[in-house]
Amino acid sequence: MDNHQITVTSPLLPPLEEFIPYLQDIWKRKWITNNGHYHQALERALCEYLGVEYISVFTNGTLPLITALQALRVTGEVITTPYSFVATTHSLWWNGIKPVFVDVDPATGNLDPNKIEAAITPKTTAIMPVHVYGNPCDMDAIQAIADKYGLKVIYDAAHAFGVKVNGESILKAGDISTLSFHATKTYNTIEGGALICHDEKTKQRIDYLKNFGFAGETEVVAPGINSKMDEVRAAYGLLNLRHVDSAIEERHKVANRYREALSNVNGIRMFDERPDVTYNYSYFPIFIDSNKYGMTRDELYFKMRDHNVLGRRYFYPLISDFSTYRGLPSAGSANLPVATRMAEEVICLPMHHNLTDTDVTKIINLIKK
Numbered sequence: 093m094d095n096h097q098i099t100v101t102s103p104l105l106p107p108l109e110e111f112i113p114y115l116q117d118i119w120k121r122k123w124i125t126n127n128g129h130y131h132q133a134l135e136r137a138l139c140e141y142l143g144v145e146y147i148s149v150f151t152n153g154t155l156p157l158i159t160a161l162q163a164l165r166v167t168g169e170v171i172t173t174p175y176s177f178v179a180t181t182h183s184l185w186w187n188g189i190k191p192v193f194v195d196v197d198p199a200t201g202n203l204d205p206n207k208i209e210a211a212i213t214p215k216t217t218a219i220m221p222v223h224v225y226g227n228p229c230d231m232d233a234i235q236a237i238a239d240k241y242g243l244k245v246i247y248d249a250a251h252a253f254g255v256k257v258n259g260e261s262i263l264k265a266g267d268i269s270t271l272s273f274h275a276t277k278t279y280n281t282i283e284g285g286a287l288i289c290h291d292e293k294t295k296q297r298i299d300y301l302k303n304f305g306f307a308g309e310t311e312v313v314a315p316g317i318n319s320k321m322d323e324v325r326a327a328y329g330l331l332n333l334r335h336v337d338s339a340i341e342e343r344h345k346v347a348n349r350y351r352e353a354l355s356n357v358n359g360i361r362m363f364d365e366r367p368d369v370t371y372n373y374s375y376f377p378i379f380i381d382s383n384k385y386g387m388t389r390d391e392l393y394f395k396m397r398d399h400n401v402l403g404r405r406y407f408y409p410l411i412s413d414f415s416t417y418r419g420l421p422s423a424g425s426a427n428l429p430v431a432t433r434m435a436e437e438v439i440c441l442p443m444h445h446n447l448t449d450t451d452v453t454k455i456i457n458l459i460k461k
């Protein structure tokens with residue numbers, strides 16, 4: 093058996109020789125953080141690439157979530173999804189907000205709009221959905237509910253870099269969307285993230301909040317935090333932006349091979365692709381129905397691992413099943429049957445720009461048995 097490990101992801105690293113001139117320029121400028129040249133350049137470049145008007149870059153993808161809630165003065169209860177990475181719910185906790193979990197739609201893995209209204213109470217102030225795996229949420233339905241009840245909408249769009257519906261960025265939905273540029277994501281700045289808002293005043297307030305609340309040399313307008321991106325990572329991000337399209341193309345090819353090879357395997361479900369959506373192929377989840385497939389998800393997961401194919405059980409356990417959150421009234425499988433089943437059935441297959449045809453063939457053959 094070969095020892096080559098096939099990992100679930102692999103960071104998009106720009107060619108080192110292309111990065112050196114950026115470093116030389118930063119050293120020459122002697123300005124390494126605090127809204128420097130590359131920080132500003134990256135924000136402009138991201139606005140253009142993503143097709144949005146206002147973006148603020150951060151040191152990671154968790155702080156923009158925490159900051160978004162601060163900026164919109166969200167309090168009380170927030171309706172959110174249990175089927176995500178734990179940072180989504182943590183951002184509520186860090187603001188003293190009570191998470192209220194609502195079940196997801198099996199067709200997308202996203203918050204089911206039909207179940208949101210029943211979870212609204214007089215304390216509800218916002219909805220925090222996630223475009224999980226980059227699958228767009230039902231943004232119109234969510235906005236209609238938010239408008240009816242006077243709620244804010246903050247999208248955790250950590251997986252949705254560059255995703256569009258009918259050619260429009262989904263980052264335009266809601267009041268604020270956030271991105272993660274972590275090493276494991278489709279586009280990375282090593283660690284990093286961003287917040288997208290839709291007007292100048294909010295952008296200004298976000299920029300205060302990510303810099304201790306400073307609104308000038310001697311004025312502090314809020315108990316802000318420090319989450320500014322430094323120049324080295326901003327420059328790296330600027331360079332990586334030139335390489336991300338070809339990386340997404342490589343991912344698309346892998347996704348096509350998986351889809352073609354696995355669509356007729358009994359007991360394996362995958363998400364349908366919508367013709368109106370431009371995907372970023374950030375993840376390739378499959379769902380194992382053990383009765384039909386003849387093996388449980390965990391049996392397949394460990395079999396793959398024995399063959400050096402490291403899939404990941406994203407998102408298992410559900411956020412609402414972690415000790416921190418399982419005591420909440422909205423946690424538990426009775427309230428969250430769809431999410432519970434998805435968490436029990438999911439494996440994310442290796443998905444990145446460095447997978448070879450041989451790697452993909454090996455993975456497919458393992459799953460087909």
Ligand SMILES: *Cc1c(COP(=O)(O)O)cnc(C)c1O
Pocket residue numbers: 152153154155176177179180222248250251272273274283284285
């Ligand atoms: C990665 C991720 C985050 C957190 O981003 P970091 O950059 O790692 O802080 C938040 N939400 C979701 C859904 C994620 O996948």
